[in-house]
Amino acid sequence: MANFKINQYDKSRELFARATKVIPSGVYGHLGPAEGNFIPVSAWPFFSEKAKGTYFWDVDGNRFIDYMCAYGPNIMGYNDPDVDKAAMAQAKLENCTTSPSYKMVELAELMVDTVNTADWAFFAKNGNDVTTLAIMAARNATHKKKIIFVNGFYHGVSAVVQKIDYPGILPEDVANNLYVDWNDFDALEKLVAENDGEIAAFISTPYLHGNYFDNVLPADGYWQKVRNLCTEKGIVLIVDDVRAGFRLDTAGSDHYYGFEADMICFCKAIANGWNVSCLCGKDFLRDAVAGMSYTGSYWMSAVPFAAGIANITKMRELNLPSILLDKGKKLCDGLKEAGKNNGFDLVVSGEPSLFYLRIANDDTMMLHQAWIAECVKRGVFFAGHHNHFINYALSDADIKETLEIADEAFKVVKKEHPEAF
Amino acid sequence: MTDAKTLAYINMYAVLGSLENLCELDPKASALVSDIKPISIGFEVKDGPCATITFKNGRCRMEQGVNECDVKLPFSSCEKFNGLIDGTVTPIPSKGFLHIKFLLDKFTKLTDMLSAYMRPSEEDLKDEEFFNLSTTLLFYTITVAISQIGNHDEIGKFSASHIIDGDVKMSIKGGPASTIHCKNGHLVTIKKAPENPRSIMEFGSMQLANDLFNGKVSAMAQIGEGTIGMFGMINMIDNVNRILDRVGLYLA
Numbered sequence: 001m002a003n004f005k006i007n008q009y010d011k012s013r014e015l016f017a018r019a020t021k022v023i024p025s026g027v028y029g030h031l032g033p034a035e036g037n038f039i040p041v042s043a044w045p046f047f048s049e050k051a052k053g054t055y056f057w058d059v060d061g062n063r064f065i066d067y068m069c070a071y072g073p074n075i076m077g078y079n080d081p082d083v084d085k086a087a088m089a090q091a092k093l094e095n096c097t098t099s100p101s102y103k104m105v106e107l108a109e110l111m112v113d114t115v116n117t118a119d120w121a122f123f124a125k126n127g128n129d130v131t132t133l134a135i136m137a138a139r140n141a142t143h144k145k146k147i148i149f150v151n152g153f154y155h156g157v158s159a160v161v162q163k164i165d166y167p168g169i170l171p172e173d174v175a176n177n178l179y180v181d182w183n184d185f186d187a188l189e190k191l192v193a194e195n196d197g198e199i200a201a202f203i204s205t206p207y208l209h210g211n212y213f214d215n216v217l218p219a220d221g222y223w224q225k226v227r228n229l230c231t232e233k234g235i236v237l238i239v240d241d242v243r244a245g246f247r248l249d250t251a252g253s254d255h256y257y258g259f260e261a262d263m264i265c266f267c268k269a270i271a272n273g274w275n276v277s278c279l280c281g282k283d284f285l286r287d288a289v290a291g292m293s294y295t296g297s298y299w300m301s302a303v304p305f306a307a308g309i310a311n312i313t314k315m316r317e318l319n320l321p322s323i324l325l326d327k328g329k330k331l332c333d334g335l336k337e338a339g340k341n342n343g344f345d346l347v348v349s350g351e352p353s354l355f356y357l358r359i360a361n362d363d364t365m366m367l368h369q370a371w372i373a374e375c376v377k378r379g380v381f382f383a384g385h386h387n388h389f390i391n392y393a394l395s396d397a398d399i400k401e402t403l404e405i406a407d408e409a410f411k412v413v414k415k416e417h418p419e420a421f
Numbered sequence: 422m423t424d425a426k427t428l429a430y431i432n433m434y435a436v437l438g439s440l441e442n443l444c445e446l447d448p449k450a451s452a453l454v455s456d457i458k459p460i461s462i463g464f465e466v467k468d469g470p471c472a473t474i475t476f477k478n479g480r481c482r483m484e485q486g487v488n489e490c491d492v493k494l495p496f497s498s499c500e501k502f503n504g505l506i507d508g509t510v511t512p513i514p515s516k517g518f519l520h521i522k523f524l525l526d527k528f529t530k531l532t533d534m535l536s537a538y539m540r541p542s543e544e545d546l547k548d549e550e551f552f553n554l555s556t557t558l559l560f561y562t563i564t565v566a567i568s569q570i571g572n573h574d575e576i577g578k579f580s581a582s583h584i585i586d587g588d589v590k591m592s593i594k595g596g597p598a599s600t601i602h603c604k605n606g607h608l609v610t611i612k613k614a615p616e617n618p619r620s621i622m623e624f625g626s627m628q629l630a631n632d633l634f635n636g637k638v639s640a641m642a643q644i645g646e647g648t649i650g651m652f653g654m655i656n657m658i659d660n661v662n663r664i665l666d667r668v669g670l671y672l673a
Contacts, residue, residue: 016645025641033645037655041647165580165663212656363587364619364653385655 004378004405007062012046015059019046030071030386037384043373051078053393056381064381065398069389072243072268075320076311077393083272083310090306101302107309111280114312116255117264118280122289124299127242127267128156130279131203133294134263135160137281138201138236141288145176146195148202148235152182152210155203155240182208183219185226192233202230203238206253207350212385214358215350223259230262236285242267242277247353247389249321250312252280256321269315274307320392321353327399328352328390334403342410343421344371356387361420367413374409423670426469427573429499431671432506433470435565436539437483440474442561442612443535444481446554450534453527455479460523463490463516469499476527492517492524546631556631557597561612563634564591564599566668567661568608574671580663582606587619589657593630594623601661620653622661636669 019026027046029035038044045058054077057063069075076083094101104123111121124130135147147160155161159173178195180188182204192199206223208216230237239261241253246269249256254264263285267277275298281289314320329352339346344367345360359368365385372384380402382388414421443450459477464470465487473490474483487493493516496502504510514521537545538555539562546552571581584603592598598614624630625648632638633649640662643649651658 020639020642020645025639026645028641032641034641038645039652039655040650041645046645163579165576165660165667167666171576212654212659365655366653369652 004408006377007045007058007060007379009042009045009058009060009062011059016046037369037386039369039384040373043377053077053079054391054395054398062379064376064379065394065402066381067388067390067402068381068383068386069391070268070273071386072389073271073273074389074391075246075269075324076272076314077391078273080272080311080314080393082314083274083307086310087271087274087303087307090303093302095303096298096301100300101305103302103305103309104300107276107305107312110309110312111266111278114250114316115264115266115280116251117260117262117282118252119283120281120286120289122279122281123305124277124279124296125275126156126277127240127265128158128161129296129299130265130267130277131155131161131238131240131242132158133279133289133292134236134238134240134265134281135201135203136292136294137263137279137285137288138238140292141285142200142234142236144198144200146178146199147176148178148180148188148191148199150182150204150208151179152208152213153204154210156242182216183222185219185222185229188226189229192229192235196233199233199235201236201238202226203240205240206244206248206257209243209350209354209356209387211387214347215354215356215387217351218257223254223257227259237262239264241265243387244351244354245269246312246315247321247324248351250315250319270311271304271308272311274304274311276301276304276308318392323392324353324390325351327394328355330396331355331390331394331399331402334399335406338403338407338410342407342414344410344414350387353390354387355390357382367417367420370413370417371406371409374412375405378405378409380405380409423667424574425499425503427570427577428671429466429469429502430569430573431566432503433464433466433472434483434569435562435672436506436535437464437472437474437532438565439535439539439558439562440481440531441483442558443531443538444476444479446557447534450531451479453530454481457523457527460492460520461490462524462528463487463493464496464502465493466496466502467498469496469502481531490516492520552631553596553627556593556627556634559634560591560593560597560630561599562672563665563668564601564612565610566672567601567664568610570667570671571606571608571664574664574667577664577667578606580660581608584608584657584660585619585654587654587657588615588617589661590615590618590621590623591661592621592623593627594625596627596630603657618653620655620657621650622658623650625649 016026033041047059048056049059050057056066108121112118162169164174180191239254241264244253245266252264254261263281332348332355336346347358347360350356372382375382454476461473461475463473471487492514494512495515538558541555570577589601600611600615602609
């Protein structure tokens with residue numbers, strides 16, 4: 001049955017042993033084995049060596065068709081020649097300097113021209129920088145303290161966007177956070193009424209793409225009702241487009257779903273891996289942001305600005321979101337078909353360019369985890385419990401290879417778990 | 422960051438409740454209560470837990486309530502009951518004065534033995550049998566404490582409310598296993614493995630489990646090493662782990 005090579009990870013393991021001596025947990029955060037849900041860890045590489053297009057190679061020389069795309073930044077393909085050419089050219093001129101490069105203005109102008117709701121753009125480094133800024137700016141603008149979050153949310157790592165039971169978080173840090181279920185407008189309306197005059201902002205991703213559960217698109221009319229409620233009650237509507245940004249619509253995911261956010265947060269895909277994030281907003285919030293004490297040592301570095309300009313320009317020229325949606329649909333349809341042919345109920349949710357996978361044959365996810373692991377062992381980098389990402393460099397041949405590996409992985413899991421069929 | 426009521430529930434069900442396992446697993450403990458007339462001790466805590474421990478035929482069993490006890494120990498508050506466990510409060514029975522000798526003698530010996538296993542010296546841990554029993558008792562205490570924290574501690578309740586219905590299996594490879602049963606955010610620990618777990622967290626060895634319990638190794642690094650296995654509905658384990666983080670606050 002085994003047509004595909006099974007990866008070995010000896011060097012990854014040696015490096016991890018070194019890493020645990022000098023880095024807390026070895027590899028922390030979402031790229032690590034714990035938060036990354038490497039189940040079982042033996043199936044996954046821990047460290048990479050090089051990347052190109054839709055592939056990365058680990059330190060053991062194994063090549064992966066990468067459906068995580070560095071968890072989003074790789075939207076054009078790793079080391080895209082156009083984006084990297086712009087970055088390298090800028091690096092020869094300047095990067096981190098005392099006066100910011102004029103490239104910042106050019107990128108801000110491009111963001112305002114590209115993003116539907118943007119009257120201004122504020123740059124930082126990570127998604128967390130701009131989600132936190134958006135919340136603070138909403139409080140500054142409204143002089144209200146409460147923020148509404150959607151259950152299952154992730155908006156970064158600042159104390160205000162974490163949860164009461166997370167390590168290092170005090171009840172006081174999240175005392176003004178309110179929670180509502182996704183797509184439940186009646187509950188949102190009730191929550192707003194119960195806290196009338198106290199709510200600064202409602203923050204949400206454009207659709208529910210949390211981890212561990214099927215992703216859920218907005219119900220018909222949901223966002224339009226939310227928009228009207230926020231306008232009526234003076235609540236700042238913040239869209240966290242860090243994950244979905246530029247994979248649905250270059251004008252912003254709010255534009256894709258037919259409404260206008262007051263502020264929208266971007267990061268991952270702006271510059272195809274060059275580190276820059278951006279908060280865009282409407283005019284009435286410009287002064288609220290301008291007056292804040294909010295900056296960072298590398299936030300005005302010119303190289304990512306140059307990369308961002310090249311990347312956004314290329315995405316617009318290509319109308320990239322529609323291409324990514326098409327590629328994602330082709331892949332997802334093939335995966336579902338391969339699953340069906342092998343007796344697996346593979347549920348695909350979310351938008352095709354950010355597809356989320358779940359095998360629904362059992363209620364434990366153990367079959368799902370086994371299948372994901374078998375795919376990874378054969379060179380298709382899927383994540384067990386996170387949405388995936390499509391990039392422009394993914395070819396039809398890559399999709400074909402992925403489907404062949406997925407098929408083999410289904411067969412292996414079926415053979416090893418006859419009790420489930 | 423902790424509260425007396427939650428600690429009282431932990432002290433009752435996780436700490437005193439481990440007497441069941443002590444008598445089952447340690448022949449010396451069992452021998453202490455094997456040649457006695459059956460006796461039951463009720464612990465009645467105002468605004469807190471109420472349970473009865475019965476010693477019979479060398480075994481020990483804890484049940485809810487104090488209606489059928491031979492000796493009743495009332496406590497006016499959770500703080501007073503917690504004082505019993507940390508040795509700062511001497512209880513006065515409201516019923517069963519004739520059995521006071523059992524309390525002062527055999528019951529005290531049993532709780533002293535339990536303390537020795539719960540807070541072992543490095544020297545004691547060199548004995549393999551002691552090491553295994555100590556680790557096992559700590560495991561049961563911790564897994565029972567998870568449910569008490571999930572049901573009573575304000576932050577623990579937040580975590581528990583995010584656990585979907587079903588059974589989490591917690592186990593040590595080659596050692597004990599417990600079930601954390603979750604229904605509508607309410608947790609119950611059963612000191613045996615579930616038949617159909619929706620998620621599994623397994624420590625790779627008794628040594629690893631003991632090292633984790635005593636803070637000698639990093640759980641996150643061990644997950645990377647593969648010596649802590651996690652399978653199934655990881656969001657259940659994720660939230661159980663958040664409660665597990667709080668166990669140390671209460672049992673430190």
